Amino acid sequence: MNDQMNHIFFNTIESSSLSVIDLISILISVSLVRLLFRVLRKLPNIFRKVFLDDICQNFVDPNADQFTIHPNPNGWAPIAETEQLGRGKVLKVRALGREFVLVRDLKGEIHAMDPYCPHNGAHLGGGEVLNIRGEDCLRCPFHEWSFRVKDGVCIDVPYAKDGKPPKGSTVKTWPCIEHAGFICVWFHNKGEDPSWFPELTKSEDFSQLNFYGRARAKLNCDVYMIVENTADFSHFIYVHDKPFPLTGRFAKMLGFEGDLFEQKRQHLSWKAMKNVDSHKARLEMISSLVFGRNKMVNSDFSATQLGPYLSDFDLNVKSFGISLKLRISAAVISLHSNKQEIVFRVYSPKGIIGYMAARSTLMALSSNIKRDCEIWQNMKRVDKPMFVKEEKAMVELRRWFTQFYDGASNCSIKSADG
Ligand code: FES
Ligand SMILES: [Fe+2]
Secondary structure, eight states, rough: OOHHHHHHHHHHHHHHHHHHHHHHHHHHHHHHHHHHHHHHHHHHHHHHHTTOOOEEEEOOOTTTTOOOOOOSSSSEEEEEEEEGGTOEEEEEEEEEEEEEEEOOOSOOOOOEEBBBOTTTTOOOOGGGGETTTTEEEETTTOOOOEEEEEEEEEOEEOTTTTTTOOOOOBEEEEEEETTEEEEEEOOOOOOOOOOOOOOTTTTTTHHHHHEEEEEEEOOOOOOOHHEEEEEEEHHHIISSSSSSSTTHHHHHHHTTTSSSSSEEEEEEEEEEOOGGGEEEEEEEEEEEEETTTTEEEEEEEEEEEETEEEEEEEEEEETTEEEEEEEEEEEEEEEEEEEEEEOOOOOOSSHHHHHHHHHHHHHHHHHHHHHHHHHHOOOOOOOSSSOOOHHHHHHHHHHHHHHGGGTTTTOOOOTTTO
């Protein structure tokens, strides 16, 4: 009987100790499987982040001053992107130190208006687009007065017996256009009408290409600093030319002079245009990405600056016998004079090669803009800088840029030469 008891007892102990180990291994396996599922579930997100999403960077200091002593320059200023505003829709936007209401009418045309209703101050951003007697209007959400979107004139007060809106019941409208994926308003410090329009250079290219995403960065700085960068050739060497700075040490170990990967420039020029094109300037650059002594990528780049805020890039790259043409539309969305959002929209041919070229261009743009932003964010704008004669392009850019401050008060930008 005792023997039998012992047998049962030991058997119980043996089987219970096995169960504990089993239990632990089951728990570990379950946790591992759950972990695996969690990673798998996140994979599409990781994939989207790396391969599809915008590349965004934020350098903004929440304690930075709202405005610099320099006002916003005059010109076509992007305040939103095309995709943000569908047909028959209304969008509230803060830009250029104020608020706008953007409307895309029922025909698909865009309009920009001041935000407050002249009747009693309701925000028109909550309004509705509708057609009244053949005219596209924005109807105020408060008492349903309707304003013609093309000129802001009130054409309907639904409860006025004589049907007449009071004299002067008009909302201010802003000249508004779309350019290469950006919705722009004409901003002028003296309130003058547009003196030029940003015609699209080779616009047909954009429609034949695929839009593959954007790189963007927000920071505190003056618009001028961003534009000045295009003629600042010497900073290219120290800020942008070493795409993989760590390679220097390995390059030395392997007996290379300089870095393993280096940007070599064969041609660089900046030129302000004249007469009817005087709002334009052009940067041209031919360069190669060199690995050791071999050219990996040859690129032929040109950027046409259209006033202070817009720029169209043409980029032709050639690598391992494959040539590709990319277009980039770049813009500075000026939230106020000391807060800018830089946006690059990248377009390239359809297909996997075009996609890969666009994504690597986005990554390169984003890493280069990061280096600039880290400097601009903490930099002070100097009105009388000290240039050496090799910085002739910067002197010319300064002279060219003064035209955009016509009528701006408190603006002390000067040409470096006087
Ligand atoms: S406040 Fe707009 S209709 Fe009254
Ligand atoms: Fe730069």
